[in-house]
Amino acid sequence: MSNGFTLPIRVVEADGLSAWLVEDHTVPVVSISWSWAGGAARDAAGQEGTAAMAAALLTEGAGELRALAFADALRDAAIGLNFSAGRDAFEGGFRCLTDALPEALRLARLAMTAPRFDADAVERVRARAIAGARQALETPRGQAGRAFWASAFPGHPAGRPATGTAESLAAVPVEAMRATLAAQMRRDGLLIAASGAIRPAELAALLPALFGGLPAGAPEAPPTLPPFTAFGRQVVLVASPQSQVVLGQPGIAPNDPDWEAAQVVLRILGGGGFSSRLMEAVRVQRGLTYGIGVGLETMFGGGVVTCAFATENAKVAEALQVTRGVWSDLAQHGPTQAELEEAVAYLTGSLPLQFTDSRRIAGTLLAMRRNRRALDWLDGRNARLRAITRDGAARVASAILKPQDLAVTVAGQPEGM
Amino acid sequence: MMTRRTTIAAAAALAAAAPAARAQAQAAASGPAERPLFGAAQWRLANGLEVVFVENRRAPVVAQYLFYAAGGAEDPAGRSGVAHFLEHMMFKGSPNVPSGELSRRVAREGGNDNAFTSRDVTAYYQQVEASRLPMIMAMEADRFAAALIPADQLESERRVVLEERRQRTDSSARARFQEAFRAALWGPQTWPGRPIIGWEDEIRAITRDDITGFHARFYAPANATLVVAGAVAEAELRALAEEHYGKVPPRAAATRDRARAPEAPHEPRLIRREPTAREALFLRAWMAPSLTAGETRHALPLEALAHLLGGGQGSRLHAALVETGLAVSAGAGYDGEAAGETEFTIWAVPRRGVTPERLEQEAAAVVARLLQDGPTEEEVARSTRQLSAGALLSLDSFGAAPRMLGGVLAIGLPAEVVEFWPARLRAVTRPQVAAAARAVLGRDADTVGWLLPEAA
Numbered sequence: 071m072s073n074g075f076t077l078p079i080r081v082v083e084a085d086g087l088s089a090w091l092v093e094d095h096t097v098p099v100v101s102i103s104w105s106w107a108g109g110a111a112r113d114a115a116g117q118e119g120t121a122a123m124a125a126a127l128l129t130e131g132a133g134e135l136r137a138l139a140f141a142d143a144l145r146d147a148a149i150g151l152n153f154s155a156g157r158d159a160f161e162g163g164f165r166c167l168t169d170a171l172p173e174a175l176r177l178a179r180l181a182m183t184a185p186r187f188d189a190d191a192v193e194r195v196r197a198r199a200i201a202g203a204r205q206a207l208e209t210p211r212g213q214a215g216r217a218f219w220a221s222a223f224p225g226h227p228a229g230r231p232a233t234g235t236a237e238s239l240a241a242v243p244v245e246a247m248r249a250t251l252a253a254q255m256r257r258d259g260l261l262i263a264a265s266g267a268i269r270p271a272e273l274a275a276l277l278p279a280l281f282g283g284l285p286a287g288a289p290e291a292p293p294t295l296p297p298f299t300a301f302g303r304q305v306v307l308v309a310s311p312q313s314q315v316v317l318g319q320p321g322i323a324p325n326d327p328d329w330e331a332a333q334v335v336l337r338i339l340g341g342g343g344f345s346s347r348l349m350e351a352v353r354v355q356r357g358l359t360y361g362i363g364v365g366l367e368t369m370f371g372g373g374v375v376t377c378a379f380a381t382e383n384a385k386v387a388e389a390l391q392v393t394r395g396v397w398s399d400l401a402q403h404g405p406t407q408a409e410l411e412e413a414v415a416y417l418t419g420s421l422p423l424q425f426t427d428s429r430r431i432a433g434t435l436l437a438m439r440r441n442r443r444a445l446d447w448l449d450g451r452n453a454r455l456r457a458i459t460r461d462g463a464a465r466v467a468s469a470i471l472k473p474q475d476l477a478v479t480v481a482g483q484p485e486g487m
Numbered sequence: 488m489m490t491r492r493t494t495i496a497a498a499a500a501l502a503a504a505a506p507a508a509r510a511q512a513q514a515a516a517s518g519p520a521e522r523p524l525f526g527a528a529q530w531r532l533a534n535g536l537e538v539v540f541v542e543n544r545r546a547p548v549v550a551q552y553l554f555y556a557a558g559g560a561e562d563p564a565g566r567s568g569v570a571h572f573l574e575h576m577m578f579k580g581s582p583n584v585p586s587g588e589l590s591r592r593v594a595r596e597g598g599n600d601n602a603f604t605s606r607d608v609t610a611y612y613q614q615v616e617a618s619r620l621p622m623i624m625a626m627e628a629d630r631f632a633a634a635l636i637p638a639d640q641l642e643s644e645r646r647v648v649l650e651e652r653r654q655r656t657d658s659s660a661r662a663r664f665q666e667a668f669r670a671a672l673w674g675p676q677t678w679p680g681r682p683i684i685g686w687e688d689e690i691r692a693i694t695r696d697d698i699t700g701f702h703a704r705f706y707a708p709a710n711a712t713l714v715v716a717g718a719v720a721e722a723e724l725r726a727l728a729e730e731h732y733g734k735v736p737p738r739a740a741a742t743r744d745r746a747r748a749p750e751a752p753h754e755p756r757l758i759r760r761e762p763t764a765r766e767a768l769f770l771r772a773w774m775a776p777s778l779t780a781g782e783t784r785h786a787l788p789l790e791a792l793a794h795l796l797g798g799g800q801g802s803r804l805h806a807a808l809v810e811t812g813l814a815v816s817a818g819a820g821y822d823g824e825a826a827g828e829t830e831f832t833i834w835a836v837p838r839r840g841v842t843p844e845r846l847e848q849e850a851a852a853v854v855a856r857l858l859q860d861g862p863t864e865e866e867v868a869r870s871t872r873q874l875s876a877g878a879l880l881s882l883d884s885f886g887a888a889p890r891m892l893g894g895v896l897a898i899g900l901p902a903e904v905v906e907f908w909p910a911r912l913r914a915v916t917r918p919q920v921a922a923a924a925r926a927v928l929g930r931d932a933d934t935v936g937w938l939l940p941e942a943a
Contacts, residue, residue, distance in 0.1 A: 419597015
């Protein structure tokens with residue numbers, strides 16, 4: 071089971087900047103990803119979507135290049151350069167062929183240091199964002215997600231849509247976009263990851279060229295995650311033959327000593343694939359849904375366990391009852407030895423598949439850095455997973471899973487609720 | 488494309504295959520021209536099964552994709568959804584693998600597996616640590632030869648498929664409109680006009696005989712392509728393919744037997760008002776040739792045409808509709824890698840306050856100007872350059888090689904279509920694009936569709 075698979079991560083430092091690198095010259099491609107703390111968390115109330123719009127505008131013209139010239143420069147060289155604002159982080163990154171690396175560097179630097187914010191580009195991006203925000207609410211899925219987070223974290227950035235609403239996007243002034251970029255795109259506090267056909271010395275030379283023009287001083291840390299509000303049950307009426315259901319409860323933080331045991335427990339409960347208890351009970355046995363999955367979302371230094379599925383309106387009550395039953399049973403009795411072994415076998419054996427493309431590798435490295443993992447965290451991971459006993463997993467299942475506190479959002483026209 | 492698993496799970500599973508070190512070395516050494524993109528090897532087993540191999544040592548993993556040359560368009564009349572329903576039932580066991588066990592065993596080895604059904608093909612795939620290749624080949628060959636399709640699991644799986652339909656289509660005004668639009672263009676009971684997942688009443692009517700009949704008819708070795716990419720030696724793969732797939736008995740190869748595609752649109756105009764839609768959508772699609780049907784010489788020029796007409800910033804639709812403030816976004820789409828006729832589509836999301844009439848007129852004017860004057864040399868050069876500039880990036884994706892190669896072989900095209908596409912696309916000329924535009928956009932064979940928020 072790929073026991074021998076290791077990932078040689080190098081730390082490359084230059085001018086106070088540091089990057090994690092997985093070097094791989096089999097393909098002439100380089101991916102670099104970076105992030106700052108903050109993202110949409112800094113958006114003013116009523117101006118949600120400020121950072122997201124600012125991120126989109128970074129590639130809509132910079133320096134002497136207006137939007138079209140900038141887009142053509144990227145596309146002529148097949149450079150994928152992107153910026154985005156998540157709930158608690160602002161991210162940038164590019165992937166390119168090695169031949170195009172100097173051009174990618176030039177354009178990425180230009181985007182970060184001299185974005186134009188031409189009025190026509192601002193209005194075009196704003197119109198697109200507003201239409202996207204409206205479209206996101208057309209489906210039960212979009213409505214359920216919005217309502218769930220708003221109720222779980224009222225008044226906190228975790229409860230707001232990072233991409234904004236039609237109303238908030240219309241209200242964002244350009245000065246606010248510039249201000250949020252100035253406040254978070256800094257040299258300090260920058261996390262960088264790279265993968266692909268680039269040598270450490272080349273990366274070391276690239277870092278100051280890419281980020282040297284940014285102002286010093288780390289961005290202000292975003293607020294921590296407040297306690298999860300167990301809001302009970304809410305129904306959002308949406309005209310649809312099927313309801314989207316989102317369930318949630320408090321999760322654990324990435325630095326929790328039980329992190330890996332929790333990964334095992336949640337995989338058994340509702341992890342990817344067909345072997346989870348929820349998939350078996352809700353889909354395979356009863357045909358109540360196309361898919362049901364459980365995830366541990368981390369944000370603002372904390373974690374939230376969520377579960378989502380869609381089912382015919384008439385079946386919502388039944389599917390919810392089955393789901394709660396599975397949740398309770400695992401909390402009460404823990405997994406079987408066989409379930410534990412299967413989950414550990416998957417989590418240990420699947421590591422090589424995480425490292426088959428450069429963007430994914432850079433993304434994984436960046437996530438490790440954001441979660442403050444040690445450089446050798448992956449090396450010890452398999453041994454830590456294999457050390458988990460059934461009783462240990464049962465203890466963690468009992469500690470984490472809170473079937474009685476599950477908050478439930480249903481969007482659709484559910485019957486019998 | 489329909490998959491057996493939810494979108495979320497599928498996205499996670501779609502890590503996909505790494506490309507051949509051989510092809511990469513060639514490509515890097517020689518520049519972009521004239522070298523095969525993946526450098527795939529190809530051979531055929533005695534029972535007719537086509538095998539394609541792309542060696543790739545980037546990570547100690549391997550991907551197996553088995554493509555069948557049959558998709559939703561092969562569904563029997565009045566029974567849309569059979570190909571996709573069969574795809575679900577293929578996971579319900581075979582002589583040596585109990586129901587659900589294939590996925591469970593793959594997961595136990597740290598791997599991923601899934602399947603998808605498109606209009607033209609059905610494909611099953613797994614990605615595992617390289618030493619597990621014999622295990623996944625044995626299981627895939629087992630259900631190839633004799634899927635059980637157990638009657639007692641048909642009804643619960645039918646409920647799953649109906650939930651899948653509700654999730655993908657019925658709960659979204661936009662998806663319902665796009666389904667109806669395709670039916671308006673081609674006809675709701677034609678092979679290009681039916682939804683792959685099937686009309687709801689027809690999904691309900693599908694019998695076990697429909698499903699086993701489809702398997703017997705189309706899942707024959709001579710109708711399938713096995714693509715393996717990853718960290719394995721060719722000699723080893725040749726032996727493994729013979730050992731596992733050589734045993735699948737040859738059967739009469741049932742080739743596609745589709746009726747002729749309609750030559751005129753079923754409905755030239757479709758207006759849908761939907762209370763849950765919050766933004767309008769304009770679609771206009773023309774019936775078009777592909778690399779396999781009609782005037783195939785137009786296929787590559789049509790790819791360039793789609794880019795210069797609606798490939799984002801710098802395209803004609805973007806300039807005429809988005810930069811002028813009439814539309815939020817606008818574009819064009821065409822994919823020539825299809826079995827049989829296909830479509831060339833333009834679309835736009837109007838800004839609020841812009842009337843559908845105005846937007847539609849402006850879009851028509853863009854098309855008329857293009858037909859009258861043709862594209863410029865600069866436009867064609869820019870499009871072919873930008874479309875092909877990133878060709879080598881597909882070497883950075885684990886699944887790209889098997890998906891691209893299996894996709895063309897399963898529609899009867901040679902691997903060269905994939906291996907040499909960048910050079911072929913770069914060779915497209917201005918007169919070719921002008922001729923393709925006249926042949927497709929100049930024909931009166933199109934449907935216009937509007938999705939309108941009910942309030943609009």
